Amino acid sequence: MMKMWQDLVMTESGSANKAQVDGLVAKVAGILEGMGGKTRIVEFENAGNALVSEFGDCHNKPFVVFVGHLDTVFSDLGETQRRPFTIKNGTAYGPGVLDMKGGVTIAIHVLQALKSVNYEKYSVKVILAGDEEVGHKFSSFGEFAKAESKGAVYAFNFETGFMDDSIVLARKGCYCFAMEAFGRSAHVGNNPQDGRSAIKELAYKILDIEALTDWSKGLNVGVNVIEGGTVHNAAPAYAKMIIDMRFEDPALLEPMKEKFKEINDKVYIDGVTCKMTPVSTLLPMVRLESSEKLFELVKKVSEEEGFGSPKAISVGGASDSAFTTAVGVPTVCAMGVKGGRNHTVDEFADVESLFMRAKLMIAVMLAL
Incomplete structure (x- = not known):
């Protein structure tokens, strides 16, 4: 997990640099395809590409959506050379280390773990954007994401986690x-x-x-x-x-x-x-009654696994969870690595939470 996290962080993918984002999207698409995912890249002319990878039959079987993005706010060339992936005293630093390459790393390894035990209860569809940090202003990703998410039984967004273990159920x-x-x-x-x-x-x-x-x-x-x-x-x-x-x-x-x-x-x-x-x-991530029920399950599993008792919160920052709730899919957000100071050069992530959140998500999938 650490090697993948480092590789993702050290691959520059600032939203303003389409070629960089597209390169990382292609790299991650290759990883997912190598794991057996039916993967396709969705191209946009003036924005970073997106990808979808399906594990199992998402057309004829209930499926769960894993949501995330591969772009960062750091578009200056050479950012990773100035601030390479670094770990100090259990804390990781680097461009996008928290927002949200740690979360993408978790999602991929959760899928790997589920495949290793031949998990078949739900199919899983991974949707990763390449222009989330600029609000999809030059793409039609929003409509695409809604169409791909429609009919899902649950959605988990691996956006940045909070240090107090809070989980997001609504966003402005x-x-x-x-x-x-x-x-x-x-x-x-x-x-x-x-x-x-x-x-x-x-x-x-x-x-x-x-x-x-x-x-x-x-x-x-x-x-x-x-x-x-x-x-x-x-x-x-x-x-x-x-x-x-x-x-x-x-x-x-x-x-x-x-x-x-x-x-x-x-x-x-x-x-x-x-x-x-x-x-x-x-659009807002609307708080759904079904999302509250999903949160209660996540909370129960977290307590049983010894990971603490998370609380449900609403926040002002937007995310792509808006698209899953817009089509009525029960959604919990901020399931990624924990940390703080998003969008700044002081961005940090708690290393231990990378493993904790992966274990939590695996346990949640098994409990659904």
């Missing part, structure tokens, strides 16, 4: 979009009255947008990136901001888009116009 969705303002530049000393500040227009709209946050509905909106202007002595003719909305209820998405459009179209500074451009959309 994410809608991200850009808003640009187009004004008119003018020298602020000689003819300031001729300027039309794009920054000032967006400043008003920031307040309008963030006022839409409604914690009681599980809805929070933030303007988290902004840029504009060229020099200090000229009115800014252009400004841009990127907005992130997190939401629990899928029914809120379209009404909120309308509210954003109203804010976009409202004019505060005469002569300034604005334009909205969608960036990405990830």
